[in-house]
Amino acid sequence: MPDNTCVRCGAVTPPHDVVSVASADGAFRLLCSRCFNVEMAHRAKIHTFEHPEFTPVRLADADGVVHEFHFRSLLFGDQLSLEAFELVSGNEDCAGFRFQLLGDPRSDPFELLGDLVQKVKRALAVRHLVEHAGKLDVAGTMVRGRIEWDGNDNGRMPCVVIDGRRVDWTDFGAMLMAFEGWQFRVELVDPSDEA
Ligand SMILES: [Zn+2]
Structure with a gap:
């Protein structure tokens, strides 16, 4: 179990609320988001x-x-x-x-x-995947999602998260085979820009 204690206030913090901050000497400090923001606001x-x-x-x-x-x-x-x-x-x-x-x-x-x-x-409000007989398919002709690492240490391969669901890269490829012969367009969008 990782120790998620904020070094500034001593609060034991859930993992999604800690920030690892590099110091000038190259060491990393764990801060809770509140302490991170207090330090950043000061700076x-x-x-x-x-x-x-x-x-x-x-x-x-x-x-x-x-x-x-x-x-x-x-x-x-x-x-x-x-x-x-x-x-x-x-x-x-x-x-x-x-x-x-x-x-x-x-x-x-x-x-x-x-x-x-x-x-x-x-x-x-928008669904990009539909389930047919337990199998996921692309609902229309446009898919939006998020690229993540598949978590496998044997290589840097993505998985994608579509409609909040994890889809492995090979499964995503299998879905696209419904469109064999079609053209495609990939546009990468910063998370804060996505409408
Ligand atoms: Zn703190």
């Missing part, structure tokens, strides 16, 4: 900044399945990053929805939260 001289804590929200997808989103806010100098993500035990990166928005740290963080929740709702 960026944003004295009015207050670390926002948002309680999880539950939102239903197009099939009526409810997803619980947790939030993390991190101050990166002149930008405040707000992330919404699902907690999937043992598989934090490779499954579950995840969204991000960047905003002005001097503006009301609840406004940024409102915008992020709207973005999550827009994404949940």
Whole structure:
């Protein structure tokens, strides 16, 4: 069990809420997001900044399945990053929805939260995969998702997360064979830009 104790305040913090920060001497320190933001606000001289804590929200997808989103806010100098993500035990990166928005740290963080929740709702309303007899297929002619590492140490291969579900690279390839002979277009989009 990894020790997720914040070295600044001593709080034992869930793994999704710790930040590993490099010091000048090259050593890494674990900080909780609140302490990270306090230090960053001090360095960026944003004295009015207050670390926002948002309680999880539950939102239903197009099939009526409810997803619980947790939030993390991190101050990166002149930008405040707000992330919404699902907690999937043992598989934090490779499954579950995840969204991000960047905003002005001097503006009301609840406004940024409102915008992020709207973005999550827009994404949940669209399904890119359909299940036919236990097999997943591409629903239309456009797929959106997230690229993650498949977790296999024998090489750097991706898996993709579509509709919040992990799809292995070979399974994704098999899905695309329904379109054999078609052309395709890949556009890579920064997480904070995705509409
Ligand atoms: Zn702390």
